[in-house]
Amino acid sequence: MNPALINQELATTSRILVLIALTVYVISFLVLTVSLANRAKATKKEQTASAIRVENFGLILAGLATLIHGAGVLTRGIAANRVPWANMYEFSISGAFVVSAIYLIALFFKDIRFIATFVIGFVVLVIGSANTLFYVQVESLMPALQDYWLVIHVSVAILGTAFFTIAAALAALLLIKSGKSKSKVLKVFPDVEKLEKLSYQFNVIGFILWTFTLIAGAIWADKAWHRFWGWDTKEVWTFIIWTIYAAYLHATTTRGWEGKKAAWLTLIGFSAVIFNFTIVNLFFKGLHVYSGL
Amino acid sequence: MVSRQQSKYVVRKEYNEPIEAPDLSAKSWLRWIWKQLTSMKIALFLLLLLAIAAVPGSIYPQRSADPNGVALYFKNNPDFAKVLDSLQLFDVYASSWFSAIYLLLFISLIGCLLPRIGVHYKALREKPPAPPTNLARLPQYKKVTGEKVKLEAAFEYLTKNKYKVIAESKGKALVELRAEKGYLRETGNLIFHISLVGVLISVALGGALSFNGQRVLVEGETFVNNRAAYDSYQPGLLFSEASLQPFSMRLDQFSITYDYLNPANYAKPLDFRANVSTTVSDQQSQALIRVNEPIALPNAKVYLTGNGFAPEIIVRDPDGTISFSGPVVFLPQDANMTSLGVIKVPDAKKQFGMMAFFYPTVGKLSTGALTSTHPNPFDPVMTLNVYVGDLGIDKGINNNVYELDTHLLKQIAGGKSGTKALKLQPGDVVELPQNLGTVEFKSVKRFASLDITYNPLDIWVLISVIITFFGLLLMLLIPRRRIWVRKLADGAEVGALAKSRDESLERIVKEISQAMKKSK
Numbered sequence: 001m002n003p004a005l006i007n008q009e010l011a012t013t014s015r016i017l018v019l020i021a022l023t024v025y026v027i028s029f030l031v032l033t034v035s036l037a038n039r040a041k042a043t044k045k046e047q048t049a050s051a052i053r054v055e056n057f058g059l060i061l062a063g064l065a066t067l068i069h070g071a072g073v074l075t076r077g078i079a080a081n082r083v084p085w086a087n088m089y090e091f092s093i094s095g096a097f098v099v100s101a102i103y104l105i106a107l108f109f110k111d112i113r114f115i116a117t118f119v120i121g122f123v124v125l126v127i128g129s130a131n132t133l134f135y136v137q138v139e140s141l142m143p144a145l146q147d148y149w150l151v152i153h154v155s156v157a158i159l160g161t162a163f164f165t166i167a168a169a170l171a172a173l174l175l176i177k178s179g180k181s182k183s184k185v186l187k188v189f190p191d192v193e194k195l196e197k198l199s200y201q202f203n204v205i206g207f208i209l210w211t212f213t214l215i216a217g218a219i220w221a222d223k224a225w226h227r228f229w230g231w232d233t234k235e236v237w238t239f240i241i242w243t244i245y246a247a248y249l250h251a252t253t254t255r256g257w258e259g260k261k262a263a264w265l266t267l268i269g270f271s272a273v274i275f276n277f278t279i280v281n282l283f284f285k286g287l288h289v290y291s292g293l
Numbered sequence: 294m295v296s297r298q299q300s301k302y303v304v305r306k307e308y309n310e311p312i313e314a315p316d317l318s319a320k321s322w323l324r325w326i327w328k329q330l331t332s333m334k335i336a337l338f339l340l341l342l343l344a345i346a347a348v349p350g351s352i353y354p355q356r357s358a359d360p361n362g363v364a365l366y367f368k369n370n371p372d373f374a375k376v377l378d379s380l381q382l383f384d385v386y387a388s389s390w391f392s393a394i395y396l397l398l399f400i401s402l403i404g405c406l407l408p409r410i411g412v413h414y415k416a417l418r419e420k421p422p423a424p425p426t427n428l429a430r431l432p433q434y435k436k437v438t439g440e441k442v443k444l445e446a447a448f449e450y451l452t453k454n455k456y457k458v459i460a461e462s463k464g465k466a467l468v469e470l471r472a473e474k475g476y477l478r479e480t481g482n483l484i485f486h487i488s489l490v491g492v493l494i495s496v497a498l499g500g501a502l503s504f505n506g507q508r509v510l511v512e513g514e515t516f517v518n519n520r521a522a523y524d525s526y527q528p529g530l531l532f533s534e535a536s537l538q539p540f541s542m543r544l545d546q547f548s549i550t551y552d553y554l555n556p557a558n559y560a561k562p563l564d565f566r567a568n569v570s571t572t573v574s575d576q577q578s579q580a581l582i583r584v585n586e587p588i589a590l591p592n593a594k595v596y597l598t599g600n601g602f603a604p605e606i607i608v609r610d611p612d613g614t615i616s617f618s619g620p621v622v623f624l625p626q627d628a629n630m631t632s633l634g635v636i637k638v639p640d641a642k643k644q645f646g647m648m649a650f651f652y653p654t655v656g657k658l659s660t661g662a663l664t665s666t667h668p669n670p671f672d673p674v675m676t677l678n679v680y681v682g683d684l685g686i687d688k689g690i691n692n693n694v695y696e697l698d699t700h701l702l703k704q705i706a707g708g709k710s711g712t713k714a715l716k717l718q719p720g721d722v723v724e725l726p727q728n729l730g731t732v733e734f735k736s737v738k739r740f741a742s743l744d745i746t747y748n749p750l751d752i753w754v755l756i757s758v759i760i761t762f763f764g765l766l767l768m769l770l771i772p773r774r775r776i777w778v779r780k781l782a783d784g785a786e787v788g789a790l791a792k793s794r795d796e797s798l799e800r801i802v803k804e805i806s807q808a809m810k811k812s813k
Contacts, residue, residue: 004554005554005555006554006555006557006558008557137557138557139555139557139558139561140552140555140558140561140563141563142561142562143562143563143564143565143583143584143585144584144585146564146584146585147585197794197796200794201794201796204769204770207769208765208766208769208770211762211765212762215758215759215762218758219755222751223585223586223587224584224585226505226587226594226596226598226744226746227505227746228751228754229496230357230358231350231355231357231358231385231386232358233351236347236348236350236351237351239347240344240347240348243340243341243343243344243347244341244344246340247337247340247341247344249769250333250336250337250340251337253793254333254337255333255334255337280351284351284352285354285359285362286351286358287358
């Protein structure tokens with residue numbers, strides 16, 4: 001392989017774009033929060049209608065932020081001459097972009113506007129920590145990562161994580177909604193059954209994608225590490241996550257676990273996903289040493 | 294197993310049954326245990342337990358993945374390590390408790406699976422069942438009124454949408470429809486779980502039949518495949534040496550491409566290439582092994598796992614007799630490939646050993662100590678510390694070729710010995726102290742660390758895994774629905790039942806009703 005020239009100026013442009021996107025996300029988050037508060041307070045129809053207009057504005061801002069964010073991710077990839085997901089900074093910005101994009105696309109098919117603040121809030125958190133904690137300069141790929149499985153395995157993992165994220169947001173809302181709180185905000189959200197159904201649907205897609213990630217990872221490991229499975233720390237946690245979500249599917253479809261119990265299991269599964277991405281990447285010893293930090 | 298407990302499809306009644314108080318006969322005990330084991334409650338418990346049991350393996354170093362980490366743990370916390378070891382916490386995934394959980398889980402799975410295969414086979418051949426007396430109690434229900442409402446329209450809708458339909462008629466008019474669709478959901482469910490058993494069996498059996506060996510090969514050296522030619526070797530429990538096929542492989546050249554283009558990435562390796570000549574049953578051919586690109590030889594896949602320098606060194610007695618000659622494998626110590634090697638000369642008049650440092654591109658630290666400033670050999674220098682005394686080789690101890698046990702040795706060059714360490718560049722010949730003779734640094738060669746593996750069943754693991762995935766897709770994405778339509782005196786009624794969360798059910802019932810309304 002011949003070394004390709006890294007375009008550091010374009011990498012700087014990419015970082016600026018991501019930071020601009022972050023700013024627009026923050027504004028979008030604030031607008032959405034205001035809309036939520038207004039809707040909770042609304043007693044008249046006109047008030048609700050005006051709150052929905054504010055919400056529309058917030059979502060348009062989120063769309064704008066996602067476009068700028070996408071340009072930032074794309075330029076990072078072009079600057080590096082490869083897919084933009086080879087270290088933790090890049091996983092984070094690509095992952096956050098996919099979460100936001102999947103959410104906004106899903107809005108065309110399902111009415112899940114009510115979790116906008118949760119999703120955009122999460123995206124703000126991820127981009128913020130990526131820029132402050134995980135930022136690294138663009139580097140060329142080490143030989144172990146120069147493979148087409150990097151494109152397949154990691155992109156599907158990111159996609160699966162995005163679906164798990166939205167399902168977890170819905171589950172969290174379900175728990176708040178079925179809790180003792182009598183906050184007026186709660187009436188804005190759909191009923192528990194609807195939340196549970198939506199959360200289940202996102203978890204199912206997430207589980208399929210996660211299974212694919214695990215299989216693709218094993219095929220790649222057989223090429224790169226001379227075995228398809230070796231209980232590397234990251235493999236262990238991928239397996240743990242898979243098992244938790246498999247249990248979730250059994251519990252909800254067979255044991256008839258509904259409502260809170262299923263929501264708790266979703267949150268446990270999602271905590272394992274986040275743990276796998278942060279603590280395992282940064283502090284556990286293993287073969288997946290690609291955080292770049 | 295995915296099936297909805299509340300639905301009428303669940304055949305295994307015991308999910309719902311309360312736990313019976315067992316009587317004391319052995320037979321009923323066994324039956325009770327079997328019943329519990331194959332219950333979904335226990336399966337779910339075991340699944341979650343498996344997730345928890347996997348955690349410690351990521352916290353403590355594992356012998357299979359990180360043997361050095363285990364050794365280090367024993368060195369740092371000898372007492373606690375013993376406790377952990379007695380609980381098999383350094384071998385979590387081979388431990389009796391971890392194995393017990395997944396074996397119970399698979400027994401539970403098989404016990405659950407077997408009866409369902411028969412049930413599903415029957416369901417595939419049978420007609421859709423008769424409707425419940427009260428359709429209105431089904432999750433989706435709609436009544437259509439109008440004298441002209443005919444079931445023919447519903448029949449057309451259902452057959453067009455590939456339902457299995459049984460129609461009953463009175464005279465010429467249809468009076469009742471029973472329809473079912475989505476048998477592939479359960480087929481997928483069964484395929485998923487059966488092939489999961491397939492994965493387990495092929496992984497376990499494949500592991501037992503497999504072997505994994507390591508070999509360090511210096512440029513110019515040839516590896517001839519047989520057990521003795523491996524530096525280390527881990528055969529599976531059932532592996533037979535007859536599986537090792539005769540072939541040979543010569544490392545012609547090892548080369549590395551470094552990044553000189555990007556300042557942020559300066560001198561980082563971008564590519565490792567091992568050019569080899571292989572001979573398989575007198576057929577010679579050339580091949581290239583790279584990271585992510587193993588090569589396949591008979592019953593062996595060869596992977597590139599590491600590399601380093603192997604300086605070629607010749608030691609001569611004072612009278613010129615060669616007492617040591619050959620490339621010596623040096624272990625890399627840092628990113629700039631400062632490497633450490635050991636040369637033992639037992640056959641000289643006076644036994645001696647040398648600890649050697651190799652700097653591919655030599656530089657000087659502010660302390661005066663030598664260092665390497667680049668991983669490529671632009672200005673290679675080797676320094677030698679010389680020790681005389683008993684190397685321990687004759688007693689059969691101290692056999693590690695990468696280590697020099699200096700306890701019984703006296704240093705005569707380098708360190709605090711009073712004599713400076715010997716310093717050589719390629720082509721140099723220098724005198725050894727105490728009239729031991731001369732040492733020549735002939736040339737710089739590279740070595741490749743290779744991993745050679747064989748697993749006759751890995752293709753079966755792959756096939757089972759792919760089938761598992763397709764089973765999963767069917768099982769989770771195909772909805773199974775039953776629809777009943779009944780003629781009423783003043784119209785018709787439609788009722789529907791789904792086996793899973795099914796958002797489209799409401800729409801379908803609506804569509805059927807509308808189709809009947811429009812019928813003329």
